[in-house]
Amino acid sequence: xxxxxxxxVNKAGGLIYQYDNYVPRTEVEKTFSYPxxxxxxxxxxxxxVSFGQRDGIKVGHAVLSINGVDVVGKSTAEGKxxxxxxxxxxxYPVSIRFGRAxxxxxxxxxxxxxxxxxxxIGSQLSPEVGSSGIEMLETDVFKLHCFQTxxxxxxxxxxxxxxxxxxxxxxxxxxxxxxxxLKNPFYSLEMPIRCELFDQNLKGALEVAEKAGNFxxxx
Amino acid sequence: xxxxSNRTTDNKKMSSELFTLTYGALVTQLCKDYENxxxxxxxxxxxxYNIGVxxxxxxxxxxxxxxxxxxxxxxxxxxxxxxxxxxGITPSVTNWSPAGDEFxxxxxxxxxxxxxxxPDNHNTLIYSNLLSGVLxxxxxxxxxxxxxxxxxxxxxxxxxxxxxxxxxxxIEENLPAGEE
Numbered sequence: 536x537x538x539x540x541x542x543x544v545n546k547a548g549g550l551i552y553q554y555d556n557y558v559p560r561t562e563v564e565k566t567f568s569y570p571x572x573x574x575x576x577x578x579x580x581x582x583x584v585s586f587g588q589r590d591g592i593k594v595g596h597a598v599l600s601i602n603g604v605d606v607v608g609k610s611t612a613e614g615k616x617x618x619x620x621x622x623x624x625x626x627y628p629v630s631i632r633f634g635r636a637x638x639x640x641x642x643x644x645x646x647x648x649x650x651x652x653x654x655x656i657g658s659q660l661s662p663e664v665g666s667s668g669i670e671m672l673e674t675d676v677f678k679l680h681c682f683q684t685x686x687x688x689x690x691x692x693x694x695x696x697x698x699x700x701x702x703x704x705x706x707x708x709x710x711x712x713x714x715x716x717l718k719n720p721f722y723s724l725e726m727p728i729r730c731e732l733f734d735q736n737l738k739g740a741l742e743v744a745e746k747a748g749n750f751x752x753x754x
Numbered sequence: 755x756x757x758x759s760n761r762t763t764d765n766k767k768m769s770s771e772l773f774t775l776t777y778g779a780l781v782t783q784l785c786k787d788y789e790n791x792x793x794x795x796x797x798x799x800x801x802x803y804n805i806g807v808x809x810x811x812x813x814x815x816x817x818x819x820x821x822x823x824x825x826x827x828x829x830x831x832x833x834x835x836x837x838x839x840x841x842g843i844t845p846s847v848t849n850w851s852p853a854g855d856e857f858x859x860x861x862x863x864x865x866x867x868x869x870x871x872x873p874d875n876h877n878t879l880i881y882s883n884l885l886s887g888v889l890x891x892x893x894x895x896x897x898x899x900x901x902x903x904x905x906x907x908x909x910x911x912x913x914x915x916x917x918x919x920x921x922x923x924x925i926e927e928n929l930p931a932g933e934e
Contacts, residue, residue, distance in 0.1 A: 544930050546930070547928070551882040591850035596847060628832035654931050657931070658931050668931040683930055684811065684814055684815075684869070684930075685814055685820070685821055685896050685930070686810060686814070686895045686930070687928065688927075706811070706815070709811075709814075709815045710815045710816070711817075712811070713808075713811040713814075713815040713816075714812070717808040717811055717812065718808065718812075724794060724807060724808070
């Protein structure tokens with residue numbers, strides 16, 4: 536049972552905290568010789584595979600690192616454009632790691648704001664008056680749980696669909712927030728949370744929840 | 755296996771002496787810095803406001819209270835749950851206005867001012883004005899604009915401490931989704 540990530544969104548819809556607790560399993564590293572038989576293209580500031588799927592490297596996977604060094608967007612760590620680099624036979628043999636592109640922090644910010652708006656749609660679509668916003672979003676790979684406090688802060692947890700006890704975990708995260716973020720006088724409200732104690736206690740709570748989740752519905 | 759939801763801080767008992775002394779030191783330092791009772795009252799209210807906006811989340815996280823339906827329920831929760839939780843006292847709720855938008859909290863004893871006597875040159879100082887700010891800040895975070903005033907104060911010769919709270923309006927900006 537795994538808890539994948541935690542997001543905290545403030546009243547205005549801005550992401551103020553994000554923590555990822557998972558390691559993507561679908562990464563493949565291979566050594567290639569010239570010419571490269573995969574077709575790569577630019578997409579959204581990343582270089583992705585558009586044709587030539589093979590050996591675990593799928594269409595849509597992004598180039599994560601070249602020769603062991605992580606790439607930066609469309610360029611290698613040294614600043615050379617990746618597609619240019621890979622067209623030059625001099626650079627071969629080259630070892631490239633492909634995998635599902637991880638979300639950049641800007642993308643996470645945008646997705647959090649989008650979720651904030653969608654959350655409101657949940658209550659607007661409701662046939663009954665006074666419905667809450669979206670509390671749970673389910674896909675085949677994960678379940679997203681959202682808890683909105685009376686003051687408008689949202690705590691969002693992405694977890695394995697079979698994970699139990701997320702409601703208790705959301706309340707616990709609220710307590711940890713009210714302790715280690717709010718009681719820190721140097722933390723300003725609505726701003727990104729950069730408190731060590733908050734991180735540590737949150738990780739501790741996630742570990743407890745992951746272990747307890749195996750015993751059926753939590754308290 | 756049920757998980758205890760108590761946090762370790764709940765079980766730590768601290769004597770209230772340090773709290774009383776700290777608050778006293780705070781007020782006297784403000785008096786020295788500003789030398790003007792009105793100004794000190796304002797500063798205490800501001801400080802209380804900053805405390806209130808944070809305290810409300812702690813209150814909501816620790817109690818399982820949901821949204822109050824009307825101002826009467828709010829008054830009851832403030833007196834019976836919040837004051838009990840944070841100051842260990844339970845003020846009584848009285849003097850409702852006919853419109854139901856104003857009430858008084860009567861405090862028999864005030865833990866902030868246990869050992870305090872106000873000298874003559876500070877007779878407009880509202881010693882416990884921090885509490886006004888706390889109440890105002892906390893309620894503002896749950897979309898209620900209120901006006902909080904001390905109308906009686908044992909430190910200024912009255913029998914009881916009376917805090918008057920008036921509901922001004924519901925704050926419609928930045929309502930959390932689903933609260934319309």
